Amino acid sequence: MIALVVGLLGIVGAYAGVLLGLTSPLAPMAMAIGSTAVLAGIAQLAIVRRGRATPRLARTVRWVFGAMGCGFVGVLLMPAPVAGGPLLFGLPRATAILLLVTGALPLLALPVAYARAFDDEVMPAPEPRDDA
Amino acid sequence: MRELVGLAYFAICAAIAVWASRRTRTADDFFVAGRGVGLVPFAIAAMASTLSGFAFIGGTGLVYSIGMTALFLILPAGVTNTLGAWVLGKRMHRLGSARRLLTVPDALAARYRSPAAQGLSAIAILAGVIGYLATNALALGVVIDALFGTGLGPGIWIGTAVTLAYSVSGGILAGIYTDVFQGLVMAIASTAVFFVALEAGGGLPAITRTIEAADPALLGPWGARGAMTALSFFFVFAVGSLGQPQIAHKYYMLRDLPRLKWYPALMTVAMVLAQLLLFSVGVSVKALVLRGEMPALASPDAATPQFLLRFVPVVLSALVFAGVAAAIMSTVNSFLSIGAAALTHDVPRALGRQPVRQLRIGRVWTIVIAVLAALLAQQAGLLVAFLGILGYGLFASTLVPALAIGLNWTGATREGALASIATGLVMTVGLEWLVWSTRLTVPQGITVTGITLVSSLLVFLGVSWLTRARAAEQLDPDVRGILEDT
Numbered sequence: 001m002i003a004l005v006v007g008l009l010g011i012v013g014a015y016a017g018v019l020l021g022l023t024s025p026l027a028p029m030a031m032a033i034g035s036t037a038v039l040a041g042i043a044q045l046a047i048v049r050r051g052r053a054t055p056r057l058a059r060t061v062r063w064v065f066g067a068m069g070c071g072f073v074g075v076l077l078m079p080a081p082v083a084g085g086p087l088l089f090g091l092p093r094a095t096a097i098l099l100l101v102t103g104a105l106p107l108l109a110l111p112v113a114y115a116r117a118f119d120d121e122v123m124p125a126p127e128p129r130d131d132a
Numbered sequence: 133m134r135e136l137v138g139l140a141y142f143a144i145c146a147a148i149a150v151w152a153s154r155r156t157r158t159a160d161d162f163f164v165a166g167r168g169v170g171l172v173p174f175a176i177a178a179m180a181s182t183l184s185g186f187a188f189i190g191g192t193g194l195v196y197s198i199g200m201t202a203l204f205l206i207l208p209a210g211v212t213n214t215l216g217a218w219v220l221g222k223r224m225h226r227l228g229s230a231r232r233l234l235t236v237p238d239a240l241a242a243r244y245r246s247p248a249a250q251g252l253s254a255i256a257i258l259a260g261v262i263g264y265l266a267t268n269a270l271a272l273g274v275v276i277d278a279l280f281g282t283g284l285g286p287g288i289w290i291g292t293a294v295t296l297a298y299s300v301s302g303g304i305l306a307g308i309y310t311d312v313f314q315g316l317v318m319a320i321a322s323t324a325v326f327f328v329a330l331e332a333g334g335g336l337p338a339i340t341r342t343i344e345a346a347d348p349a350l351l352g353p354w355g356a357r358g359a360m361t362a363l364s365f366f367f368v369f370a371v372g373s374l375g376q377p378q379i380a381h382k383y384y385m386l387r388d389l390p391r392l393k394w395y396p397a398l399m400t401v402a403m404v405l406a407q408l409l410l411f412s413v414g415v416s417v418k419a420l421v422l423r424g425e426m427p428a429l430a431s432p433d434a435a436t437p438q439f440l441l442r443f444v445p446v447v448l449s450a451l452v453f454a455g456v457a458a459a460i461m462s463t464v465n466s467f468l469s470i471g472a473a474a475l476t477h478d479v480p481r482a483l484g485r486q487p488v489r490q491l492r493i494g495r496v497w498t499i500v501i502a503v504l505a506a507l508l509a510q511q512a513g514l515l516v517a518f519l520g521i522l523g524y525g526l527f528a529s530t531l532v533p534a535l536a537i538g539l540n541w542t543g544a545t546r547e548g549a550l551a552s553i554a555t556g557l558v559m560t561v562g563l564e565w566l567v568w569s570t571r572l573t574v575p576q577g578i579t580v581t582g583i584t585l586v587s588s589l590l591v592f593l594g595v596s597w598l599t600r601a602r603a604a605e606q607l608d609p610d611v612r613g614i615l616e617d618t
Contacts, residue, residue, distance in 0.1 A: 090336030
């Protein structure tokens with residue numbers, strides 16, 4: 001819940017910066033961190049079981065959304081692309097890195113993590129047996 | 133040849149519809165496919181109803197004109213395919229099975245013990261559905277005109293009539309199985325054109341070099357519109373996807389919960405294949421135009437049609453036209469079902485009446501909504517443009533807080549849900565109208581849906597916190613059990 005609220009406030013800050021006409025690079029930075037935090041916050045809420053986050057999926061949330069946030073911020077800090085610069089997979093290097101970290105990584109990691117944790121952490125817990 | 137492939141496509145859709153309509157005997161069959169859909173049809177149908185004609189026409193045009201910025205509309209798919217199952221799938225399925233729910237507003241009524249939440253969300257869904265349907269009816273008219281030369285007006289009515297035929301007779305059950313065929317057509321067409329497009333452009337490195345010589349920002353990480361716009365798109369399409377009723381509603385239809393295990397993986401594969409065309413044709417056409425190997429486009433939306441006419445074998449181009457029709461028709465069927473369910477089921481329940489003869493009345497409302505959308509679509513370019521913008525934003529801002537957060541947080545309250553749905557509804561319609569009528573200008577980097585989505589989320593959290601003392605008493609024990617996963 002904290003990640004969700006902090007993320008939303010980050011987005012509000014980013015939008016306020018644009019509306020006020022501020023050209024600070026902090027606005028996209030706040031937008032990147034805010035968006036990732038909101039997604040991580042919602043994902044975290046959904047893996048709470050009887051008041052506690054399920055361990056494997058919680059790790060997935062931390063790693064995948066952490067990497068996405070770092071990917072966005074890292075590419076924001078990279079210099080603007082120029083013609084004739086190095087290519088990676090046929091695209092400008094910064095573009096390829098961004099697509100790999102914020103597109104391909106969650107695309108591959110999240111469905112696999114979900115399937116692997118499904119039986120233990122997603123399926124409802126069995127009814128407690130009353131042997132008395 | 134194109135006409136033959138087009139006719140074959142419509143004939144197969146009709147055959148599937150006849151088969152499915154024979155199995156439609158109850159309201160459960162009509163609105164939730166008898167709760168008996170297997171994993172593969174479920175995943176492919178979800179993909180087909182998520183993607184509209186935008187994936188083949190509008191999206192390609194956007195990549196052509198703003199480059200990588202447009203990719204942030206589909207980049208969230210890496211997250212959303214799994215997040216949907218993760219956040220909504222299990223709880224919607226369990227709630228639907230336990231309470232025999234038919235609609236998304238049903239889930240809100242059960243969650244908050246609130247007919248008002250059901251009614252208000254049904255109104256928001258109806259407004260969004262009409263908007264989506266009008267734009268898709270118009271797009272279908274364009275495709276039918278291109279395939280058979282009917283003219284736009286008759287094309288809209290023919291497309292509406294074909295989609296109506298199976299939507300009325302077989303409801304969502306016919307929709308699911310035609311979606312499977314349509315989803316396969318979309319994925320095959322998109323994958324085949326992906327390779328043709330890259331080859332026509334001389335390979336991705338050559339395409340990149342051509343484009344960056346003219347404008348290095350276009351294929352830079354954020355595209356021509358810059359980081360703020362790209363990240364705004366990412367936020368809106370990642371978080372907003374959790375409020376799309378055509379997907380949330382489908383979780384009721386899954387035969388049993390264990391089938392959800394591989395749904396994100398399968399849905400991801402299907403989505404990636406179906407969206408390959410969007411990027412490859414957009415950048416290839418840009419490079420070809422810059423090199424003078426293709427004439428400049430009259431409008432960005434001409435990127436796909438012009439590329440198909442000049443570079444793609446006629447059979448494959450016919451398949452793509454069928455793919456566009458498939459994308460549109462599968463979306464239309466889903467929205468017709470949701471809209472008819474809102475009028476047949478949710479509005480009477482919100483008014484305290486028990487819905488009766490839902491199968492028959494649902495069919496009547498399906499016809500009424502489709503005809504209304506087709507009439508609106510005839511106003512091409514004016515009202516339709518406004519309605520088209522409304523749909524996604526309305527669903528996102530009215531349903532994400534109350535549904536996606538509310539089903540995962542026992543601290544949410546009825547007051548918070550009602551306030552957020554009302555905020556999303558009023559702000560989306562109001563702001564979109566002001567922007568569309570040029571009375572308000574939103575600076576580059578901000579989207580109206582972004583503003584309304586953040587606002588309704590904050591209102592939901594704030595009002596729920598202020599009324600937190602009532603949260604526990606508003607939860608029925610069985611619903612609490614599903615939310616807490618016990």
